[in-house]
Amino acid sequence: MFTTRKQYYPYISPFDPCPPIRVKTYVTAPNLYLGFQPPNLPQFSPHEALQKGTLWKVFYDPYYSPYEMANKGDYK
Amino acid sequence: MWIYEKKLQYPVRVSTCNPKLAKYLIEQYGGADGELAAALRYLNQRYSIPDKVIGLLTDIGTEEFAHLEMIATMVYKLTKDATLEQLKEAGLDAHYVNHDRALFYNNAAGVPWTAAYIQAKGDPIADLYEDIAAEEKARATYQWIINMSDDPDLNDGLRFLREREIVHAQRFREAVEILKEERDRKKIF
Numbered sequence: 001m002f003t004t005r006k007q008y009y010p011y012i013s014p015f016d017p018c019p020p021i022r023v024k025t026y027v028t029a030p031n032l033y034l035g036f037q038p039p040n041l042p043q044f045s046p047h048e049a050l051q052k053g054t055l056w057k058v059f060y061d062p063y064y065s066p067y068e069m070a071n072k073g074d075y076k
Numbered sequence: 077m078w079i080y081e082k083k084l085q086y087p088v089r090v091s092t093c094n095p096k097l098a099k100y101l102i103e104q105y106g107g108a109d110g111e112l113a114a115a116l117r118y119l120n121q122r123y124s125i126p127d128k129v130i131g132l133l134t135d136i137g138t139e140e141f142a143h144l145e146m147i148a149t150m151v152y153k154l155t156k157d158a159t160l161e162q163l164k165e166a167g168l169d170a171h172y173v174n175h176d177r178a179l180f181y182n183n184a185a186g187v188p189w190t191a192a193y194i195q196a197k198g199d200p201i202a203d204l205y206e207d208i209a210a211e212e213k214a215r216a217t218y219q220w221i222i223n224m225s226d227d228p229d230l231n232d233g234l235r236f237l238r239e240r241e242i243v244h245a246q247r248f249r250e251a252v253e254i255l256k257e258e259r260d261r262k263k264i265f
Contacts, residue, residue: 053239
């Protein structure tokens with residue numbers, strides 16, 4: 001399934017001083033995939049667009065901290 | 077010339093008195109990838125770039141000042157009533173000694189803003205690629221600030237600003253496509 005959240009698994013040494021972070025994540029925002037924006041893409045309503053920060057559904061990709069994800073759960 | 081609307085682009089709400097967050101947010105105020113650097117970079121580059129993309133640089137550069145104003149409001153709200161004890165705990169004691177509770181264009185580590193943060197190479201592609209990189213760096217900075225923050229109202233505003241970085245990066249990428257001018261041309265080799 002397509003996601004704008006990517007993961008990789010860095011090498012973990014048996015001699016690392018700190019408890020390892022086994023999975024590292026990074027974001028590949030939707031603007032990387034579209035090229036020149038094609039016409040007639042789906043839009044939010046004006047009110048929603050002002051709240052979300054974009055008129056175009058394809059570019060909406062909100063970011064939540066691990067803290068928020070743990071406490072609220074069901075974001076995106 | 078500009079016309080000023082006396083309101084913020086997006087409402088700024090801060091729910092907890094946590095001056096430490098102001099210390100992080102100042103990165104987007106006077107940091108290398110902050111809103112001031114962005115605004116000045118774009119509004120300066122637009123003089124020496126093809127006509128087709130001048131308007132884009134004007135629009136986005138202007139919007140960056142609206143973002144700057146939002147960040148300033150957040151920092152101000154978080155520090156204006158902070159006690160000296162709270163400022164000390166937040167690591168803002170050195171800032172207080174220099175500036176009281178005034179805002180200043182420096183990054184989260186207290187390094188003052190410098191024009192060396194921005195470039196104007198005069199080459200349209202080089203400049204637009206720098207602008208794309210600047211937007212992606214600002215997007216990442218917002219993510220790191222959101223990760224450090226436990227203030228839901230503040231994060232709401234930060235999410236809006238981060239979304240705008242995504243849209244700006246998209247428009248700069250499209251500007252590059254416009255300057256490449258191969259988009260609709262039938263290629264016959």
